[in-house]
Amino acid sequence: LQEITLVARAGETTAFVGSSGSGKSTCISLLLRYYELSSGRITMNGQSIADCNEKELRKHIGVVGQEPVLFGTTIYENIRYGLVHATKDDIEQAAKQANAHDFIMNLPQKYETIVGEQSVQLSGGEKQRIALARALVKKPNLLLLDEPTSALDNADEKLVQEALDSSCAGRTTIVIAHRLKTIQNAHHIYVFANGNIIEEGTHTTLMAQKNSKYRLMVDAQQTESTQVEVNERIDEVELEQCQNQKYEDSRSFNKNETIDAHANKMLASSTPFNQSIFLRLLFMNKQEWIPILIACIACLISGATQSLAVVLLEKTMNAKCTYEKRRHEVVSLSYWFVVLGIGVLAARVIQLKRDILQL
Known part of the structure; x- marks a missing residue:
């Protein structure tokens, strides 16, 4: 000052x-x-x-x-x-x-x-x-x-x-x-x-x-x-348009919805709401069942890796005491480690690169 x-x-x-x-x-x-x-x-x-x-x-x-x-x-x-x-x-x-x-x-x-x-x-x-x-x-x-x-x-x-x-x-x-x-x-x-x-x-x-x-x-x-007011108004208009589009898409989906008779029967039954939604999603994606099944198996293998590795390691450490038997079991378990590694590799590739299988 x-x-x-x-x-x-x-x-x-x-x-x-x-x-x-x-x-x-x-x-x-x-x-x-x-x-x-x-x-x-x-x-x-x-x-x-x-x-x-x-x-x-x-x-x-x-x-x-x-x-x-x-x-x-x-x-x-x-x-x-x-x-x-x-x-x-x-x-x-x-x-x-x-x-x-x-x-x-x-x-x-x-x-x-x-x-x-x-x-x-x-x-x-x-x-x-x-x-x-x-x-x-x-x-x-x-x-x-x-x-x-x-x-x-x-x-x-x-x-x-x-x-x-x-x-x-x-x-x-x-x-x-x-x-x-x-x-x-x-x-x-x-x-x-x-x-x-x-x-x-x-x-x-x-x-x-x-x-x-x-x-x-x-x-x-x-x-x-x-300028700020103009930008805010633009954002409001875009948000309103987006909401209207979602509403129209929802109405269109409801009008053109085609679920087979078995799905309708399941949905009309007294199953809980969450189960009905799950079944509905399954039938909506019935064309994708095979890719979904493969992906689920891949996730299962990937998730089970640590547990399977622990089991194999425990068996390796507790192999028979005589040299020949111990050697035979260790070699056999080593093969399983290789198989596990290949399985995990395949599972991870499927998870990350679905296009490899042309899914």
Whole structure:
């Protein structure tokens, strides 16, 4: 950062925008005192944050990052980590503010549902809303949002953005934004580049400047967004066509289905459903019975290899004690090893290369 001056007014939303490495996140880190200032100062309500206790300072600041972190415990505990002494009412109220209460109540164990690895898997938007509830439960005076929707798809982004808009209303908020459409209602926008603030104003005033950096960024994202929407629509159409084709194929199969009288008799009997399906598949593939039989035999031989080898090895080790008899049995068993090897080779070839037999 190089000699920047900015103001985030109480009760208003201030947005930082710019390319990666321009200094946006550095401002947030300095505000949270992850780093100490080498020069200049940051004040909150007229008091320098350097004079404040770090723990006490962070009690009044809520942070929601780009990648939400949920611990391997219940949703209730994940939200309570924002304020250790929070009551059940406090936690539910925070979840409602974050638009998380409704989907939580639809989970198997509601607030007692375990989240994290080897448990209920939540979408990115659901995780982000729980993280937002954790930030809101302590009723922070200042809310810091570090690109909270940049990693979400359009559906999740809309839900999270609605939660953010309701949470930021009347609260001092600083937003680092990647998707510029999310900060169009911000009270003040600062545009960063190479550690400097190159532009500032509202969305309207910055868009009014013909060659402004902000306007160029907005135009570029609108073009990209339009292309993404077109691609998504193409995917939807292709999926719909694929589903329709499957339906037509299914109807065609049902109309032209020809199963001989024996199969119909078997299917009409009181055999279990799974058995009926199996028999139906057999009769559908009756022209392929010989190749299927050969393949099954090959699989049987291949699968029995280890067991047969163990039996032959055991007989070899327990051959008769006299030299001639032992020699005779070992040679005989060796022939069987050769036969087994040839059988296994043939079985593997049949498994991997059915075209050798012109199947």
